[in-house]
Amino acid sequence: MHIALLDDAPATGSDPPSGQAPGVALRVHLHLRGAVQGVGFRPWCAQQALALGLSGWVRNDAAGLQCEVQGPASALRAFTQRLRQSPPPLARIDALEQTPRSLRSDETSFRILASDAGAALATGLPADAAPCADCLDELFDPADRRHRYAFINCTHCGPRFTITQRLPYDRPNTSLAGFPLCPACAREYRDPADRRFHAQPVACPVCGPQLALWQPDGRPIAGVDPLGEAARRLAAGQILAVKGVGGYHLVCDATQAVPLQRLRAAKQRASKPFALLVPNVASARQWANIDDDSARLLASPAAPILLLPTRPGVAERHPRIAPGLSDWGLMLPAAPLHWLLIHELLGRPDGSAWRNAAQPTLLVMTSANPGGEPLVVDEAEAVERLGGLCDALLVHNRPILGRVDDSVRRPMRAADGKFFAPFVRRARGHVPDPIELPGVPADAPPVLATGAWMKNTVCLTRGNQAFLSPHIGDLGSAACRHALVEAVERLRDFLGVRPALIAHDRHPDFFSTQHAQALAAEWGVPTLAVQHHHAHAAAVRAEHGATAPTLALLLDGVGLGDDGMPWGGELFRVDRRGYQRLGHLPTLALAGGDRAAAEPWRLGAAVLHALGRGEAIAARFADQAGAGQIARLLARGLNCPPTPSAGRLFDAAAALLGLCPVHRHEGEAAMRLEALASDHAAAPWPDAWQIDAGGRLTWPGLWRRLADASLTAANDAATAAAAFHTTLVAALTDWVAHHARATGLAQVALGGGCFINHRLRNGLVAALAERGLTPLEARQAPPGDGGLALGQAAIALDHLLAPAPAEAMSR
Numbered sequence: 001m002h003i004a005l006l007d008d009a010p011a012t013g014s015d016p017p018s019g020q021a022p023g024v025a026l027r028v029h030l031h032l033r034g035a036v037q038g039v040g041f042r043p044w045c046a047q048q049a050l051a052l053g054l055s056g057w058v059r060n061d062a063a064g065l066q067c068e069v070q071g072p073a074s075a076l077r078a079f080t081q082r083l084r085q086s087p088p089p090l091a092r093i094d095a096l097e098q099t100p101r102s103l104r105s106d107e108t109s110f111r112i113l114a115s116d117a118g119a120a121l122a123t124g125l126p127a128d129a130a131p132c133a134d135c136l137d138e139l140f141d142p143a144d145r146r147h148r149y150a151f152i153n154c155t156h157c158g159p160r161f162t163i164t165q166r167l168p169y170d171r172p173n174t175s176l177a178g179f180p181l182c183p184a185c186a187r188e189y190r191d192p193a194d195r196r197f198h199a200q201p202v203a204c205p206v207c208g209p210q211l212a213l214w215q216p217d218g219r220p221i222a223g224v225d226p227l228g229e230a231a232r233r234l235a236a237g238q239i240l241a242v243k244g245v246g247g248y249h250l251v252c253d254a255t256q257a258v259p260l261q262r263l264r265a266a267k268q269r270a271s272k273p274f275a276l277l278v279p280n281v282a283s284a285r286q287w288a289n290i291d292d293d294s295a296r297l298l299a300s301p302a303a304p305i306l307l308l309p310t311r312p313g314v315a316e317r318h319p320r321i322a323p324g325l326s327d328w329g330l331m332l333p334a335a336p337l338h339w340l341l342i343h344e345l346l347g348r349p350d351g352s353a354w355r356n357a358a359q360p361t362l363l364v365m366t367s368a369n370p371g372g373e374p375l376v377v378d379e380a381e382a383v384e385r386l387g388g389l390c391d392a393l394l395v396h397n398r399p400i401l402g403r404v405d406d407s408v409r410r411p412m413r414a415a416d417g418k419f420f421a422p423f424v425r426r427a428r429g430h431v432p433d434p435i436e437l438p439g440v441p442a443d444a445p446p447v448l449a450t451g452a453w454m455k456n457t458v459c460l461t462r463g464n465q466a467f468l469s470p471h472i473g474d475l476g477s478a479a480c481r482h483a484l485v486e487a488v489e490r491l492r493d494f495l496g497v498r499p500a501l502i503a504h505d506r507h508p509d510f511f512s513t514q515h516a517q518a519l520a521a522e523w524g525v526p527t528l529a530v531q532h533h534h535a536h537a538a539a540v541r542a543e544h545g546a547t548a549p550t551l552a553l554l555l556d557g558v559g560l561g562d563d564g565m566p567w568g569g570e571l572f573r574v575d576r577r578g579y580q581r582l583g584h585l586p587t588l589a590l591a592g593g594d595r596a597a598a599e600p601w602r603l604g605a606a607v608l609h610a611l612g613r614g615e616a617i618a619a620r621f622a623d624q625a626g627a628g629q630i631a632r633l634l635a636r637g638l639n640c641p642p643t644p645s646a647g648r649l650f651d652a653a654a655a656l657l658g659l660c661p662v663h664r665h666e667g668e669a670a671m672r673l674e675a676l677a678s679d680h681a682a683a684p685w686p687d688a689w690q691i692d693a694g695g696r697l698t699w700p701g702l703w704r705r706l707a708d709a710s711l712t713a714a715n716d717a718a719t720a721a722a723a724f725h726t727t728l729v730a731a732l733t734d735w736v737a738h739h740a741r742a743t744g745l746a747q748v749a750l751g752g753g754c755f756i757n758h759r760l761r762n763g764l765v766a767a768l769a770e771r772g773l774t775p776l777e778a779r780q781a782p783p784g785d786g787g788l789a790l791g792q793a794a795i796a797l798d799h800l801l802a803p804a805p806a807e808a809m810s811r
Helices: 041-052 073-085 133-139 183-189 226-235 257-267 292-298 336-345 379-386 478-495 511-523 532-544 593-597 600-610 614-620 627-636 646-656 668-677 700-708 714-743 758-770 785-801
Strands: 002-006 026-035 055-061 064-071 092-100 109-113 211-214 240-243 248-253 275-277 305-309 327-331 363-367 392-396 423-425 447-449 459-462 465-468 501-505 527-530 550-560 566-575 578-584 747-751 774-777 808-810
Touching: 026 073, 041 055, 041 064, 041 073, 041 109, 064 073, 073 092, 133 336, 211 226, 226 240, 226 248, 226 336, 226 392, 240 336, 240 379, 248 257, 248 379, 257 363, 292 305, 336 363, 379 392, 423 785, 447 785, 459 478, 459 785, 465 478, 465 785, 478 511, 501 511, 501 785, 511 527, 527 532, 527 785, 532 550, 532 566, 532 578, 532 747, 532 774, 532 785, 550 646, 550 714, 566 646, 566 714, 578 714, 593 600, 593 646, 600 614, 600 627, 600 646, 600 700, 614 627, 646 668, 646 700, 646 714, 668 714, 668 758, 700 714, 714 758, 747 758, 758 774
Parallel strands: 002 109, 055 109, 240 392, 275 327, 447 501, 501 527, 550 747, 747 774
Antiparallel strands: 026 064, 026 092, 055 064, 211 392, 240 248, 248 363, 275 363, 305 327, 447 459, 459 465, 527 808, 550 566, 566 578
16 A cells, blocks of 8 residues: 555546455545544554555645545545544544545555645534644754754744635745755655645755845845854843744843833834733743743643733832733744744753753744734834834745734632633634634525724624624724725635625724625625624524524623713613613713823823713823813713713723823723732622612712722732622622523523623632522633624624514615
8 A cells, every 4th residue: 555646647537446455444535624624634544554554645625625535445434533533633624524435446556636626615624733743853953954044944843823814824935935855855745644744834954945034124134144143132131023923923031121121112102001922831830829820821832921910029120011010911932933932031041851840931923913903914014113123134035825923811709619711802813713603504504793992803704604804903093994895706716705794883884894884885795793792692592503592691892882972881681573672880980081092191080070070170180281171071060971881980990099090001991900909808898889779780888888998008008909809700690690681591691892801700610600690601703802703793694694674675
C-alpha cells in the first residue's frame, strides 16, 4: 500500500468506477462538514489509511471534505472510530455523512486529490492557532533548518483565517501564494509521514517570508539581525511596532516607567489598561492569581488575553500598567515571533526548559489602533499611522488578509465552583469558528446582521450556524465604518451565501443601520429593525436553543427604547415572536444629555437631585466646572432625559464614592468601582430597595446610602463599593424572582455588558439559582454589544421561520 499525490490532477465530480476486488469487504464514502480544511485532515486521512491498509482517496470540496476508503470491515470501523474520537487537533466535525459505495478492483493506493473549485457552500476554516510544542522544539534547535525562523508552522498550528483570501483552503488562496516552495519544503509538503504534509502555510528561511527592522519613517535598518536589534531596543526602553498575526502591536518593556509614560502620551491613553505578554503560565503566576482552569485557557491554541486578578502588591508596584485596577490582561505568545523576542530578551537560553520556567519578561502588547480605529495591518499604513508612536518597526512581508485583534476573556467562578470565562472581545483564535444555533433547521435561509454602534461586529448565518466577524470597534471613525463594510464582504466571500434578510439596530442614525439599508436596496431584500435589548436577550437565547418563553435581565449602558428614550436596565419576557417589557430599573437623569455618559459626576449629581439634595451638588462636585449650572438644569428638568441604564448607575456610584468624576476611557468608573470592592465583603444595605405589588422596583435607600457613604478613609469607600454590589445583586434577585412568580417562567437570560463585572455576575447567578431559577449566559459571544449582531440574526431567523409583527420589517 502506498499514497499517491494528485494535487495537480483535475478534480472530478464522479465517483471512481466500481468493481469487486478480491478479499475486500467494504467501500464507504464519507462527507465531512465543519472546520475540516486547513487543519491537516487530508494528510491525516492518508496517514490513517496507510496504517490500516486501506485504499481510496480524499479531497476538499466546496462543502467540506470528501473521503472514500476501501478495505476489510474491521479496518473501516477503526478508521471511522479514529475519525470521530481523535481527528486532527484543530479540526471540528459538525456533520458526518456515510454512504456505501461499490468496490473498486483497480485501486491499490490511497490518493489525495485536488480540491474542487467553487464557492464555500458549507465548509469551515479554523481560527489562527499559537505555535505547537513540536514547532517550538524546532524553532529553538540550532540544528534545525527553521532555527529562529519567525514563520514556522505545521498542520497543527499557525495562521489560518488571517492568511486566507477565500475557500477552499489551498496555498494559492492564501497570502503564501507568492512564496513558491523550495525543494526541501516541497518534500515535506508531499510526505505523508511529515507533520507538514499539505500544510498550506509551510515555509522556511530559504523560500518563505522574512523579517526586517525599519526606522519610523520606513527606511530599513541595514546590517543588523532584526530580532537581536529589536530585543536590544526593547531592553533599552524603546517602543516598537511589531507586526503580529492579525495586525500590529505596540510593544515595550512593561517594567520600565519611561516607555510606559511615552506610550500613554503617544496613544493619548491616560489610564486604559495595557495588555501584557508573558512567556508561559509559570511566568504569569508571578504577577497574577491563576487557577488551573484559567491556566489551561491561557495556554490554549487560541492564546487569548485573560483578565486576571493580580497578586498582592503587584498592581501597586506597577501603577502605570492598569491605573486604579486590580486585574491585568495577560496573554502567552500567539506567534513564533513573540517567542523569538522573548528568547532574545532572555539572552538566547539553550534547551527547552526555559520555555516552561518562570521568567521575568513582561512586555506591553497593546493593539496598534490609534484613536480606537481598526488595527494597522500593512507596512505603508504602519509607517503613516505608527511612525510617530514608535522608535522602530519590526515588519515582515507575509500579507495579513484578515484583520483580527486579540481575543479578551474574563475568567469567573461562581459559588457553585463552575468555571466560566465570558468574552469581552471575540477575535483571534476564535474567529471564524461558528456558533451553533440549536433548534434552527439546517436549511434555514441565511440572514445578515450589522450590529449597533459600539463594539461592533457583524453576523452572517448559514443554515443553523452563525458566524460573527472579528471585533470591529466603535463606528465613530471612517476607518471603522470601512472595516464594517469589509467584514460583511469577507464573511460573504467565505460562506458563499446571499442573505434573505438584513437585521440592524433600531437607531436610524447608526452607520450599521444605514449600511444595512443600503445593502438591502442593492440586493433587493428586506430589512428588519431590532430593538437593542431584545437583541441582547435573543443572543443568549440563541446560544442555548431556547424556543419557549424566558425572562431576560438586560444590563448595559444604552440602547434606543421603544419610547425613543435611552434604555439600559430592562426586564423582558421574551419568546420567538417578540418581547414584553415587564419593568426597568429606577431612572436617573442624564444631566446635560449624552455628555453625562462621559462624566460620571453628572450622574452623581442626578442622584443627589433625586434625593432632594440639589443644593449640595455644587459643593459635592466643586472641582467640576459647571456643577452649579447642572444643579439648576436638574431643578428645571432641562436637557436631563431619564434613563434606567445600569451602566449609568455604576457611574453614579463611582462618582459619589469619589472614584472617577470623568471617564478617561470607556467603562473606567465601573471598572474602578469593582476593583475597589474586590478585597472586601459586605452585606446588602438594609431597606435599600422596594418592589411593589405590580413588580415595580425602587431604591431610594440605595441612593441614600451611596450619597451618605463616608469618604474620610479609603476603607470606608471600599466597604461602600462592596455593599453597593451586594445590594444591587439582592435587589435584582428579588425583582426577577417576583416576575418569575408572576409569569411562571424559570429561565432568565442574562445579557448586556454589565455582566462582565464578575461580582455582579457571580452574585446573581448564585442568588437566582437559590431561588430555583435557571440563568442563561452568553458563552460563545460577548454578553455586551460585541454579541449584539448574533441576537439580531437570531431574531431575523425567527421572523423568516415564524413571522411576527413584533419588529418593523421593511423593503
